[in-house]
Amino acid sequence: MRTICWISCVMWLTTPLLSHAEPHKVEITFQNHQLSFKADGKLVTTYHAGPQVAKPYFWPILTPKGVPVTRAWPMEKGMKGETTDHVHQKSAWFCHGDVIAEGISSGKKIPHVEGIDFWSETPGHGKIVCVEIQSPTVKDNHGTVVTKNVWKTADGTPIMSELRTIHFQALDQGSLLIMESTLTADVTNITFGDTKEGAFGVRVSDAIAVKPGGGQFTNSLGNTGEASIWGKSASWCDYVGKVNNQTAGIAVLDHPKNPHPAYWHARGYGLMAANPFGREKSGFPGQKGKKDLVKLAKGQSLTVRYGIYAHDGDTNAAKVNEVYTQFSGK
Template identity: 55%
Template sequence: MIRTLVGKPTAWPAFVLAASLGLGANTAWAAEVQAEVLPGAIVFKVGQEVVARYVTDKQYAKPFLYPLRAPCGAPVTRGWPVEKGLPGEVTTDHVHQKSVWFCHGDVIPEGIPLKILTTERGGRGVDFWSEARDKDGTPRHGRIVCVQVGKPQVVRPGHIRVETLNEWLTPEGTRILDEVRVIHFLDCPHGRLFVFDITLQAKVCPITFGDTKEGSFGIRVHDALRPSVAGGGTITTAEGKTITPPAKDNLPIWGHPAAWIDYSGKVGDKAVGVAVFDHPSNPPASWHVRAYGLNAANPFGRQRSGFPSQKGKTELLHLAKGVELKLRYGVYAHDGDAAAAQVAQVYELFRKL
């Protein structure tokens, strides 16, 4: 069954956005926002324009958001390996980095024996990050399977939400963790904001999140936005730090906390960018951020991950059976650079949601 709902214009929520972004109270900018549930995907639109698809097709190891477009229509995340040979794309590394996703590289189900362990050094659990396979093609990774998609709901005009249910499975198919993932879509004056409300539920067994850099809420930006090449993009953090091209992957911001990190540059002739937001209610993330285009907020890595901010910290995040962990992350696809798109102001809106 296909279900489409439309949030009418007049801006969401006008009084909050106007105050946050310095606009007049009667300012209107939002077109109709829509969410349509199709087999294997949820399609998000502004008017008739497809902004993003949230892919739930079980052929993939986990759900992801692709494509993701700025208001001008330019893509801000990499298409490969979902789409190959796109104009302006040259990289074919890290097959698991599909646009926008959430998972972790070492999830330990206490009391459940595992035949296949994560390939991460020192890991004791299931790898939901790397999508590694044996030489014969046997998967060594876990799968996050979307088992239910709810009806889209209009929260307010210009703000739509869809609730989904996921099961986290071992390589052998044993369920170890349940997840409620709610995707919110909001149209903003300079960009499109997706908010992911993630509730991890230890219904089956106690769960420990292992100490690895490979996690957790990640995006792979469009090749044109990576600062690893001359003429590439610029990275900007909430603390005002910037990385300009050409840059090497040993970034000074790697493994440190930040409220948000933004990549911006030109895709074709369009100035665009994309930011990831870490909500202050989350366990603080260290950022697994690379010049080649990975931008991931990781709340689980500790000393062994190598994150400088976690030096000397070894206590892992643990969920007793029956306990749940709530997380909130945002992705803001925008026109212009971080300043022009008012990323800092939009983060304040996100923070207050």
């Protein structure tokens, strides 16, 4: 098997990230198809991977002060004034909106999708099925858990396997979740289609979103707002606002050794997604004229790594850039 990837760097597991002299205690527990991540006895997030979900997702995501930074709907319904658009944007997730599996029918055709849609959850969508969760481990105040997924068509035909490792660390101003995914074309040749609908994303709390909450998002280049960020490349994006009069935010980090840099499908209504697969057809300004789709021949693998940093305070107070620097191994 030939692998298209970079060698996994685990230096961050042995070097505390911007933490005080007394390390924070982390805990990962597994029960009923769910993983719970706690820091200093407080819930940070729950990873939902049961057979009923279209794809695994993290919800809720809480800062050290307990501020929820992602939207509760549709997992929790009936919250006063909360938006109910885009049912597929469940807090935080990883997938792609057009995965073309050579020789395998996608079933029901979804508009603007050539292959299988793992993003939208409209009729005929694919499903990322978690088939194994290994026992979590905690060492040197870092937690790690390995999971295995199978990407399937709507009728249950496997097209690709995934080894997904989640790392967890608590910091003074926030909590860092790192997802390392190795996608393997073990069934057939795979092409990641050219669409904006991908890939490692979060849907922030309405209170943090530009609309309706009055929040703001910033990228690693210092740009702010949708017009300056959407479809362009950056190392990270951070969404910040006030929830119950407390300033908090959530950042998504793109590792610099990922084989394909992220272009940001980030919107003022609260979506923020790092997309390594979109090209010219996606409409991304930063990919204009580019048509080199990401492909895996049967037997090949692709490894990517992304981070979520849920934090109290604004971008500067939470030291987002410093966290990114250590996350990236620079």
